[in-house]
Amino acid sequence: MIGNDIIDLSLAQRESNWQRKGFLEKQFTENEQKLIFAALNPFVLVWKFWSMKEAAYKIYAQQNELRFYAPKKFDCLLMSGNKDLVIFKNQIFYTSTIITSGYIFTLATIDKEIKAYSKFVMPQFINRMIKIKLQDLTSFSAEEIKQKKNKNMVPLYYHKDILLTKSCSISHHGKYGVFSLLYPEI
């Protein structure tokens, strides 16, 4: 299972103030706060941690069909390799983060070695681009592929009764959009 999150850094700069009283205390662990204050660029680390928490939360929410808001309970651990960890209720999530000058993107997985497909697209074309990708993979026509959301608002893609996506995660923020897919077998 996978979960992703994207942050438009210029929008985050405009719409959120991480230095606001209570902002860090409510969402970040003591250890994360310490690392944020020690960081060369605290703003970027705030949003890296946030995207790690959100991506891991999306997996947990999918697995358990639950919704809640408890970012502080998702404990981010920065590792020296290319994968970081998020721990929640004794469950480990592996995260990979890409940071550019425009955005931060995190993909979380429950298996360390899992390979998912992610593509950056303009937010308004996400749904369309997923269908086109699935058309390429399955040879079902994109027109016949339908998105259904489960009660937890997790997107699922079907051709008639056949589920085409093992796990799908969508994120958009400001001018950036992304989708990540795990397909049944490739």
Added chain:
Amino acid sequence: MTRKELITKLKKIVKPYVQDQEAFMNLSEESDFINDLKINSANLVDVILDVEDEFNIEIDNKSMEKMLSVKAALDIIENKLIKS
């Protein structure tokens, strides 16, 4: 404070974060902050901090976990106001 007064105050608080103005016009107790009003999850903390400032209450982590809808927010605010 009546439930109606509370909802009026809450509406004012969430307005700057709402991205679906039509849903905002039709805001009811059943409205979900993220799915209906399209408030970005990164701004939920701002809603909570604004609620704390406006009503002079503290929203503990346990209450915060449930604050995903207008109804949940109103219940939590009411509850905290009674205790304060």
